[in-house]
Amino acid sequence: MTRPVIAYKSDPVRGAVWHEIFSREAPDLCLVDWEPEGEAAEAPYLVAWTPPPDLSRAMPRLQALFCIGAGIDHLPVHELPQSVQVVRMVDPNLTASMVEYVVMAVLALHRDLPFYRTEQAAGRWTPRPVRPATERRVGLMGLGVLGQAAARALAGFGFPVRGWSASPKSLDGIETFSGGAELGRFLSGTDILVCLLPLTPATRGLLNRDLFARLAPGAGLVNAGRGGHAVEADLLAALESGQLSGAVLDVLATEPPPADHPLLAHPRVVVTPHVASATQPAGAARQVIQGVRAHLRGEPIAHAIDRSQGY
Structure with a gap:
């Protein structure tokens, strides 16, 4: 059985923690680092703070975008199909x-x-x-x-x-x-x-x-x-x-x-230089694991935004 793929596009140092947690706690899921071609580009899930440009074209099979932070105002939400869920981090x-x-x-x-x-x-x-x-x-x-x-x-x-x-x-x-x-x-x-x-x-x-x-x-x-x-x-x-x-x-x-x-x-x-709060990689990785598994079961993803309100 093919494991669902989650593409990760963020800080590589934090990414090492993500890979460790996915390997240990979610062997049923496959976390890959973002590349503009290959399985990452074909993945149904993306974890990112700054997504790749022209996201709909870059990831045509995208079903859910997990933001690495609590705020999503910087994301190109209006450019994404309504079918793509946008999820903010609550850690x-x-x-x-x-x-x-x-x-x-x-x-x-x-x-x-x-x-x-x-x-x-x-x-x-x-x-x-x-x-x-x-x-x-x-x-x-x-x-x-x-x-x-x-x-x-x-x-x-x-x-x-x-x-x-x-x-x-x-x-x-x-x-x-x-x-x-x-x-x-x-x-x-x-x-x-x-x-x-x-x-x-x-x-x-x-x-x-x-x-x-x-x-x-x-x-x-x-x-x-x-x-x-x-x-x-x-x-x-x-x-x-x-x-x-x-x-x-x-x-x-x-x-x-x-x-x-x-x-x-x-x-x-x-x-202060935008340091009031920061997502911790371990907690964030576990939230994404829970969200992807919920989506695969056909259940709502916790903390998915309401597009009509913008948050």
Whole structure:
């Protein structure tokens, strides 16, 4: 019996881990490294962050594309036949690392770390009053797997946490809002805003001047979603006016940014190079194994996206 073939197109170092796991845990499946010809090009399954150009032509028998990360906004989904399922990665390790990052960023803004970095560089010793976490409202935009986990973790510190998503969600102990009609109420009075939204046509440029104006004066911003969520000129203007007191950004519109990018040098901005969360190869490989086996049984693949929503 011929084993189903999964083509792997990503980092070769991580690929060694993938091959080891498939060999040990999925001898019924055949993982091959991507080549533009041969069995990889004829495979019904592809694992990739950056698929080959003209994917439908490159892999005419493709049935499912497994993205190596949680976000799929960079993939040519609109170019693929409706019969091809697109699956995003949902890995417990990825979730844990995102929660760590969000908690770190929120606490940094809550305890004025950007301000103290500037004071330290200037040789000044300027203590500020400490505001209790119970008096600092944190709002999360995006209540998927990552957002819900981050919301629960932040609530554990005593922050009053609220969440907003495109469709209604219910989360114990978290005040939730949904849709455009409730966005204003969600933003009003929010002291630290965290963006974990997927990037879609509806969310592109959502972090803009009008949105910043609805937050509490001197609010903080954490963007660990996508650089395309923010209008960077509006973000800089809000920082200069004091409407935003600081920001922690893991994503920018252009990555890597030019060395003279104004956000890199801004004294009240912390920029990290898109490292908030990373898929661990072992967990990712096991998710793909489970997904392929489910598909072969005629069952739905977990975490396949809804194309009408874009995530």
